[in-house]
Amino acid sequence: MMKVVRGFYSVAHAVKLCKPNVICAYPITPQTEIVENLAEMYANGELENCRYITAESEFAAASILVGASATGARTFTATCSQGLILMSEVLFNAAGMRLPIVIANPNRAISAPLSIWNDLQDSMALRDAGIIQLYVENNQEAHDAIPQAYKIAEDQRVLLPFMVCMDGFKLTHAYEPIDLLDQSVVDNFLPPFKPKAYMTTKKPLAFGCYAPPHVYMEFRVAMQNAMDRAKDLMEKVFREWTEVSGRNWGGHLEVIYPDSKLFVVAMGSIVGLLRKVVEDLRREGINLGLVKLRTFRPFPVEELRSYLGDAEKIIVLDRSISLGYEGNLSIELKSALYGFSAEIISMILGLGGRDLSKEFLENLIRNAIAGKEASGFKGAKDFEEVIP
């Protein structure tokens, strides 16, 4: 059913269709309206076999879902920024305990200074947690990502938390016409959550045992193997989704003009604008391609190598930075393309909601291709740094 809704609702509606058993969250801008929508559905009795809990913090919310997920419940939370950081101790733990909690993360900058506005720094900080990270371009993709997230995360070969990352404000607050899925479509696509190991008095098991040096490493190896299996399974589920919904969001990557020698690589809603930028620059005679990276963890190394192995120049648009080094996506891409010859220009821009206009991006890319734009921050004003 096509309906004009905000990004929040596109997520909340999809969560409802996935029939979660325990939803637990704590409000934080720009996430709040996702859980407000779910709270309203709960209050109206639209969520069957479900308990909705407003926790006293994101830390508690994630912890409640650890208990619920280990008991065999399908779980959902939404958070971002400070909330995600506050959850981080629990989320590392949930991944290690192999609990397939699904998290919607409307990306927001990290304090200090306090900023409610958008960049990708929050989810990047959870890079090493053992959480699958998918970045979406628009609200339909966010809507479609939720059932796929459950299907992938809950697969016995995976069993890892799954985070759907969508740009805060830019997507969450935007009205778009969304093809809201029918319940029957999701029911046919997504099997019920039936973990082989869960807490029950009928067959008591111990979860979260500690591991001395002679076994700890094997648990981490198993998580890495699960990530590898997730990478294959995701491709399969993405294809299946295309058959079910008629919408093809690509695989781990979507590559536009793959025969190009010059590429722009980016994640999230900025890709929507870049599609137009690339078209216009191609009309100027620049043979430019675009890589939309969807899956950040597991990182699709082979796919990137196969598309970018022959590239001459790659411009990476990063909306987060590993302070003391460079943009997070650039770091990953350079590592993936080690041994290949492409020149990689790393541009850090749009931090803390700094606006990115089409003209601004066009000029940057045009100049970079002409060899007139080096790696570094783009769009930051000159200012006198105060060093006390």
Added chain:
Amino acid sequence: MKFFGRGHGACPGCGLTTAVRNVLNALDGRCFVANSTGCLEIISSQYGKNAWGVPYIHSLFDNTAAVACGISEALKALKREEEGKVVVLAGDGATADIGLTLHGMFDRNHDVIYICLDNEAYQNTGHQQSGLTPFGESTTTTPAGKLILGKMGRKKDMVAIAIAHGSPYVATSSAVLPADIRRKVKKAAGIEGAKYIQIHCPCVTGWGIDGKDVVKVGNLAIETALYPIVEFENGKLISVRKIKDRKPVEEYLKPQRRFRHLFTDPRGKEVIAEIQRIADRNAEKYGLDLKKE
């Protein structure tokens, strides 16, 4: 030994294991245990050697109440509540210091029996002070020195905190009172909501006592009124363990290494006098002394 015990690594005389066995027996093993990081977790949950005969989860140090809330809510959502009760087994540090999620559990009144196994310090890591370490105790982070004679703060009143949250059932007990533990756990299991039971658990290494003296020392804590055994229902005091001839606190303090400095340092007398005042206030507050007719 059915529900807990195969191959646990507790010290001989450890109060925790007696308390845990009696909690699980009272519930006939029909329970889900959420355990915080700490002594009990370390002695019972090594991968491949865990000592649990009931469904068990250890997540983190600081989130056990919330994990238990999640189990409780999941059982409701999945219509599996008849499987058993949800029980937290957490140490005093995990309860009174780092376990912030306790307050959310009380606030939302999840159906959980929260049991604080109170051995009065972080004993697993070598005796550091917690919020439930009593006044005057020497720990490695509040050591008795030339200037300061051990912990100079008070023992946090978790019972009052639980009652203030509106908890429907709040009680204390002791590892030396197994029948009392069983009765209170059974009673808590029959009440809906977030219950709190704090069990005094002697620690042979941290307190500096012999395993054979655990029962004696545990009883002295009760007989001196330093560990009042009380029971509240809906905020109302419904029972106390009366003391026949209340003993001076020295009798409890003296056999324990953690209080030894109070008897070697001349200023210890003042600290002991203050500890006696704490005991006197406890006796008066809860009416612990059995009146002689």
